[in-house]
Amino acid sequence: MKAAVIVFPGINRERDMARALKLVSGREPAMVWHAATALPAGTDLVVVPGGFSYGDYLRCGAIAARAPIMDAVRAFAATGGLVLGVCNGFQILCEAGLLPGVLMRNARLKFICRDVYLRVERSDTPFTRGYNAGQVICVPTAHGEGNYVADADTVARLEGEGRVVFRYTSPEGTCAPEWNFNGATNAIAGIVNARGNVLGMMPHPENHVEAALGPTDGRGLFQGLEEHLSRAA
Amino acid sequence: MKAQVTVTLKSGILDPQGKAIEGALKSLGVAGIASVRQGKVFEIEIADGDRAGAEAKLKEAAEKLLANTVIENYRVEING
Numbered sequence: 001m002k003a004a005v006i007v008f009p010g011i012n013r014e015r016d017m018a019r020a021l022k023l024v025s026g027r028e029p030a031m032v033w034h035a036a037t038a039l040p041a042g043t044d045l046v047v048v049p050g051g052f053s054y055g056d057y058l059r060c061g062a063i064a065a066r067a068p069i070m071d072a073v074r075a076f077a078a079t080g081g082l083v084l085g086v087c088n089g090f091q092i093l094c095e096a097g098l099l100p101g102v103l104m105r106n107a108r109l110k111f112i113c114r115d116v117y118l119r120v121e122r123s124d125t126p127f128t129r130g131y132n133a134g135q136v137i138c139v140p141t142a143h144g145e146g147n148y149v150a151d152a153d154t155v156a157r158l159e160g161e162g163r164v165v166f167r168y169t170s171p172e173g174t175c176a177p178e179w180n181f182n183g184a185t186n187a188i189a190g191i192v193n194a195r196g197n198v199l200g201m202m203p204h205p206e207n208h209v210e211a212a213l214g215p216t217d218g219r220g221l222f223q224g225l226e227e228h229l230s231r232a233a
Numbered sequence: 234m235k236a237q238v239t240v241t242l243k244s245g246i247l248d249p250q251g252k253a254i255e256g257a258l259k260s261l262g263v264a265g266i267a268s269v270r271q272g273k274v275f276e277i278e279i280a281d282g283d284r285a286g287a288e289a290k291l292k293e294a295a296e297k298l299l300a301n302t303v304i305e306n307y308r309v310e311i312n313g
Contacts, residue, residue, distance in 0.1 A: 059301055066298060095301065102303050105249050149246065149304065183247075 001229045003029035003045040006073065008064040011051035011088065013204065020206035021047070024222040034067040039076055044229050046073055050087030050142075050204060060103060060145045061091030070096050082126055082225065083198040087143055090190070090200030099193055099200045100158070101150030103143075107183025111144035115215075116181060116203055118189050119169040121162070125192060127199045128165055130224025136173045137217035139203040141181075146202040148184040148191075155185055166190035166201055234279040236291055239308045240300045241272035275299055279311075287311055 003021045007014050014031065021029045029047070030040045039046065053064035064070075070092075077083050077098055085093035093099045106112060115138050120131040131137065150158070158164055166189040168180045180187040182202070190201030205218030242248050248270050255269040277294075279287045291309045300307040 058298070062298065062301065100303075102301055104247070104304070107247070107249060109249050109253060151303070 001025040001027060001045055001226050002040070002042050003027075003047055004032045004039050004043045005029045005047045005049055006032050006034060006069055006089075007049075008034045008051075008053035008067060008092075010053045010055050011049055011064075013050035013087065013206065016204070017047055017049040017086070017206045020209045020218070020222050021045075023209055024219065024226045032069060034064065034069050036069050037072060039069075039072050043076065044082065044232070045225060046076055046081065046083045048073070048083070048085040048089030048092050049206075050089055053088055053092065056145070059095065061088055061093075061095040064088075064092045065095035065097075074098065077193075077198050080195065080197050082229070084127065084225075085198075085200040086204055086206065087141075087146075087202055090202055091145065093198060093200045098198050099191060100154045101148055101191070103145050103202070104147040104149045105145050106143070106147050106181075109144075111142075112146075112181055113142040114140065116141045116189075117169050117171050117173075117179065118166040118203060119173045119175075121165055121167060125165060125196055125199070126225060126228040127192070127221055128224060129228060130220030130222075134173060136169060136171060137205075137220070138171070138208065138215050139205050139218050140207045141203040143182070143202055146182040146184065148188040148202075150185065158188070158191055159186065161194065163192050163194070163196075164188050164190070165192055165199060166203075234282055234284070234287055235312045236277045236279055236287060237310045237312065238275040238277060238291055238295050238299050239272060239310070240275070240295070240305050241308075242270055243304055243306055246304045272305075273299075284311060 168187040208218035295307040
């Protein structure tokens with residue numbers, strides 16, 4: 001795995017992300033500043049981490065999505081390169097047009113910072129091959145704007161094409177309003193693009209990867225990516 | 234030349250902030266408020282004086298950055 005973590009002003013989860021990537025791959029990811037115009041040669045995974053790029057000015061992720069490096073990220077994705085966006089990274093990928101829809105203010109207006117449960121809807125993506133379909137994982141979340149919204153046609157397409165990869169559920173994997181804490185359409189927590197090489201998700205798998213810090217349910221995502229990329233190499 | 238770009242949420246998009254403001258106005262006893270939707274106004278100063286060019290430029294600004302047209306509409310006004 002030759003990962004590149006994109007760093008924008010105001011991002012604050014980039015080191016957690018780098019730590020998780022190093023933990024599973026043994027390799028330090030490249031930290032790429034937003035003003036760069038190219039990714040390091042040989043990059044096989046681009047990660048847009050979480051935080052508050054540009055202080056969430058204008059709209060979450062809006063300004064970061066127009067940063068110089070994003071043209072390189074777009075070109076990388078267009079060739080089938082894997083792109084993972086977490087939290088603010090998901091918002092940035094939506095604003096950049098790499099994923100459909102938008103993350104709106106949480107339905108009950110609160111910033112929510114706690115562990116949540118996600119049902120992994122499919123295990124046949126490079127991002128989720130470390131899990132079983134239907135498996136429920138516990139990962140932390142920390143956002144005020146994670147309420148996924150898209151027009152009805154887009155949501156129907158996402159559902160019809162199996163592009164909803166993670167959904168907010170109970171610990172048993174049941175969808176119910178009380179577990180859909182941010183009010184997201186169809187309890188959507190993570191989606192992939194049509195080609196399946198760009199994933200955006202609101203919760204933070206990178207924060208549940210070490211037993212010393214609690215659950216390790218997030219590790220499967222990075223482990224799966226590492227396996228996928230080492231086979232591809 | 235001064236201009237304004239107004240960005241508003243499309244109808245059908247939930248606006249929890251607008252709802253909260255609506256509730257606060259009601260609890261303040263401001264009568265007759267049927268509903269509130271929150272938007273944004275950008276006050277922009279245009280460097281050169283060509284009106285048609287300015288309008289095109291502002292539309293470009295709105296499309297490229299100021300509005301997310303998935304959820305928002307925008308309106309451009311040039312004041313003199």
